[in-house]
Amino acid sequence: MARSKWLRRQSTNLVRLAVLLALAAVTLFPLAWIVTGSLKPLEQVFAIPVQWVPDPIQPQNYPDAIQATDFSRPLLNSVIVTSSQVAINLVLCSLAGFGFAKYRFRGREQLFLGVLAMTLLPLQVIMIPLFLIVKGLGWVNTYQGLILPTAASAFGVFFMRQYISTIPSDYVDAARVDGASELTIFRKVVIPQCIPALVTLGVMVGLSSWDEFLWPLIVVGGRELATAPLAMAQLRSLYQTPFHFILAVAVVMVIPPLLAFLFAQRQIIQSVSQTGIK
Amino acid sequence: MAVDTARARSKLLGLSLPRRGGPATNESTGLLFTLPIIFLFVAFNLLPTVYAFVVSLTTYNLFTPPTFVGFENYLDLLGNRNFWQAVGVTVGYTLLFGPASWILGFLIAMLLKDTIVGRDLFRSVFFVPTILSSVAMAVTWALLLRLNGPINGVLDISVPWLTNTQTALLGISLLGIWQSAGWFMVIFLAGLASIPESLTEAARIDGAGTLALLRHITLPLLRPVFAVVVVQTIVAGLRVFSPMFIMTGGGPANSTRSVAMLIYQEGLRDLRMGSAAAISVIGFVFILALTVIYFRVFRVREEIGY
Structure with missing residues (x-):
């Protein structure tokens, strides 16, 4: 009796985890595309199927993009x-x-x-x-x-x-x-x-x-x-502006808020949930 | 002790009226401390609000002196196709991004409410889109939604998201959903956490299943939270500007021109200040009505005192 209850709880947890992982993948998909795209040669940006690993990886896009734009x-x-x-x-x-x-x-x-x-x-x-x-x-x-x-x-x-x-x-x-x-x-x-x-x-x-x-x-x-x-x-x-440069600049713009979030995640989430006013 | 819990509760509720009393001291000092920021509010919020009404009664193009026309701008709006189209776009956007974000946010909150592996990490992942630069996201989402873009690619479809009047608003709303689901998740999580464990436990012992629990305990108790969420969504809809401005420029054929964008174009592109101000005043009155409801909602929350 207790064991079957335990089993049932584990299987619901597994379903929960699977749904969460799927939703997380959907949420992260645009970000992953933007970040990898910012490191690609231009012609790979819109490759279908999506090329998740840039070949070659071009960190040089960043200084080039900042300068070009x-x-x-x-x-x-x-x-x-x-x-x-x-x-x-x-x-x-x-x-x-x-x-x-x-x-x-x-x-x-x-x-x-x-x-x-x-x-x-x-x-x-x-x-x-x-x-x-x-x-x-x-x-x-x-x-x-x-x-x-x-x-x-x-x-x-x-x-x-x-x-x-x-x-x-x-x-x-x-x-x-x-x-x-x-x-x-x-x-x-x-x-x-x-x-x-x-x-x-x-x-x-x-x-x-x-x-x-x-x-x-x-x-x-x-x-x-x-x-x-x-x-x-x-x-x-x-x-x-070439697309890979646009993506690189977008990533640069996103870094400060991301750092702020990593630094003060607890405070941000708390203040949103307490007041609901940004 | 009693005071402390009351204060903690009002902090949780997010709103409390100032306590009467406080230490007696020189009256003017407290007022003096509040004045600098009050001055900014008066100069840049209150004054413009009044001024909007004044300007809305004139025609003014920045170059020739304004002429008084009474309520003509308002009457013109009633028969103005662009105005009603913008209202339709704003309502449409609100309906497209709002309910979908609520449902997703609520679903995620339900999944994350109890302990699970990686709970904090999941919460961060879902919340992160709400804080990223919305302009950078609008620009990049315009690329994501291109005909040859990765969203079409992954789904193996070829929808001309942003270039077709049928789908442009939906395409923009996808960005809205992506950015707000995590926001609502956090609010719902706070609401769910405020439901006493003993209540759900008691219902469960009485044999209530997951669905019955949701219908008879969770949803009714979250009603005040839903009210807040709805108001926030409506205000967000009325504010929406940059996704349209950046992703479609309001097009094609003005099918994504929101009210906020119409105000901008009327006033600052076509220099019809009076007409733009009249639309602003209508928006303001709408927000005012909503504000009254909003404060009522908070009072309801205080009464329930969960």
Whole structure:
């Protein structure tokens, strides 16, 4: 009796595993094709049946592709934009989170709900007036125009507030009794306890910032300020870039988010499952 | 203790209203700390939202001063074929990628819910597509979906995915499914983990089979999660821009031009700011209605308090 139950459980597990493996294979198929393709000679990219092992393996595709597509400047621009937006949010979201979590002031609840509402306001419905405002500021085709308008993360404020709420107020009060200024309390008491949350926030903001396409498309005019996604999209529309180069550049673009994922996988998955808001 | 569990629970639920109270201190300091980021929200989110409405009442092409036309832009949209086609494309995309991603995500979550060999590795594999650069993926998927591409090759078919009005939206949706199934998997996994073990155990002892368990315990208890997932899907549909812009340019014959893409083309390519703003306002009102529902949903979740 017990043995047959054990057998049945093992066989269901085997079925589960088989289905999972099949689904994983389907999920990984496009990635495998992209990565192997980026290492192939051009004429093997579209070989049918798919040639999974490039012959010869051409790592030289990578430097060649970056050079042929002039991709180092866009990569640099993306690094600048992403790190600026991460830095802005690390500072401003934790400040605001501290303000919302540990202080009482008139209109606090309304203000916080207002911030929450921002998480549901997509750029798509404000892109036209936002462009007009940024144009009025004379910020079209500038770094500040590229960085500031889409920088603030409402999710970040919410996230930091939730986290700072869990820090016992006694710490804050004790420091205050010792005569620390409010800003010192923030820097010396709150921030050191927020490191795990700041890591998560940095990764989440970094991921979406690296991925941003619509706003750069609107605000960037020339080649100089083009971010990596913009330059990538242009490769496609120009249709002059050899396919194995396109694949190599795509892999390069995917490496930073992949590293971030490997580095902070637990935090990313946790924050997605807790809030469901990227 | 009671406060701690309540806080832990609200953290799990993802939303809680601010506690009343908190330590009494100088009122203005807290407000001061929130101001820098509030300023960014006001300047670049709130102001544009109001401004969209103002612009939508004018005709404006950036070069000649705007002229006030009242609600003419809105009335024009009612009879505008392009607008309704874009609405159709957006709804179609949402229906094509949404339910398929939910089902896949749910299936995977069910398969990964209990211990199994390589559980964490599987979870990572399925989740990874959601974080990869979506532009890079759109460009490469356009190659994957070519007539002589590997997807046709492996399936031994020759579907002109992106160049045929019948299949272009479906082709783009395949990318959407690939990218969102893992996202929904994570959300469903969290939902499944919140169902008390004792409940399923009790039902099992009472002789409930896997299907009965699913129908009478798991699915009903996940209802709040489904509501969130549906809202997220609708918003994602309304936002969809880059796959269309990159993979098909909205074509062939505008068969993949989404609402977001129409706003972009009307406003920034054809310089009809008023008309583009009017579409934006309609989208905004739609999102606003959805937001109200969304917050209701969260309140429902709090009431259920699983």
